Amino acid sequence: MRLMRIGTPGNETPVIVDDEGQAYDLRPVTADVDGTFLETWAHQLDELDLTGLPRVSVEGKRIGAPIARPGAVIGVGLNYAAHAAESGLPAPERPIIFFKHPNTVVGPNDDVIIPPGAGRVDWEVELGVVIGRRASYLESDADAASCIAGFVLSNDVSEREYQLEHSGPQWSLGKSCPTFNPVGPWLVPAPGIDAGNIELASWVNGEPRQKSSTQDMIFGASELVRRLSQYMVLEPGDLITTGTPAGVALSGRFPYLKAGDVMRMSGGDLLGEQQQRLVDAGLPA
Numbered sequence: 001m002r003l004m005r006i007g008t009p010g011n012e013t014p015v016i017v018d019d020e021g022q023a024y025d026l027r028p029v030t031a032d033v034d035g036t037f038l039e040t041w042a043h044q045l046d047e048l049d050l051t052g053l054p055r056v057s058v059e060g061k062r063i064g065a066p067i068a069r070p071g072a073v074i075g076v077g078l079n080y081a082a083h084a085a086e087s088g089l090p091a092p093e094r095p096i097i098f099f100k101h102p103n104t105v106v107g108p109n110d111d112v113i114i115p116p117g118a119g120r121v122d123w124e125v126e127l128g129v130v131i132g133r134r135a136s137y138l139e140s141d142a143d144a145a146s147c148i149a150g151f152v153l154s155n156d157v158s159e160r161e162y163q164l165e166h167s168g169p170q171w172s173l174g175k176s177c178p179t180f181n182p183v184g185p186w187l188v189p190a191p192g193i194d195a196g197n198i199e200l201a202s203w204v205n206g207e208p209r210q211k212s213s214t215q216d217m218i219f220g221a222s223e224l225v226r227r228l229s230q231y232m233v234l235e236p237g238d239l240i241t242t243g244t245p246a247g248v249a250l251s252g253r254f255p256y257l258k259a260g261d262v263m264r265m266s267g268g269d270l271l272g273e274q275q276q277r278l279v280d281a282g283l284p285a
Contacts, residue, residue: 079243
């Protein structure tokens with residue numbers, strides 16, 4: 001089973017896709033794939049009776065982010081040792097946390113807008129963790145795992161000048177520009193998924209950039225949820241982007257993105273693929 005949202009921005013239809021690839025309209029069950037729905041159904045989608053739901057086709061339709069606008073988007077920095085090394089920084093002893101504005105979340109194939117005057121826009125393929133149960137002061141990674149609704153593919157687009165020179169030590173100004181978090185194409189429910197062994201890869205204009213696995217994460221998905229719950233309350237529908245592998249433009253090995261470039265992100269067969277074109281904001285610099 002996997003969850004999708006299809007249709008025009010702001011008017012997406014919630015969809016569930018069964019193991020044979022048939023898609024069903026979820027609107028008889030829920031208005032959207034939001035925190036309320038995930039809290040109720042994320043861990044028991046197999047019990048959802050699909051027989052009375054209308055069948056739909058996703059072919060040729062825009063794919064939206066698989067979760068409705070989250071209440072919070074929490075980013076994790078330098079969570080792969082090789083990426084920390086290419087950034088010239090030591091591997092962190094505890095997670096480095098920043099926030100992205102929730103309205104950065106867009107569909108997996110939507111255009112990414114280069115802010116006026118920006119010259120250091122970068123790609124970051126990541127595993128996204130979607131919260132399904134309220135998480136506060138969790139005592140164990142097992143408790144944290146029970147709070148995870150599912151996993152998504154995420155591109156944590158960044159503007160490095162804004163991040164490193166304008167933002168101080170907390171990075172959020174370089175992470176929160178409009179369209180800076182394509183998510184999807186679908187959400188895979190957490191039960192039965194090994195989040196510690198998911199392939200991640202990225203390409204720019206067809207040329208390989210990143211190729212790694214979540215096996216190389218310093219802090220795994222459940223550990224991140226547990227640690228974060230000591231400092232904040234995570235609510236159903238919140239999104240955690242868990243860090244990116246080596247191979248970004250910040251390394252100095254590749255040029256930064258420009259208008260007309262095309263990014264492609266992959267989470268293997270499990271999380272699917274997404275692709276975005278870079279466009280100028282169309283505003284004076």
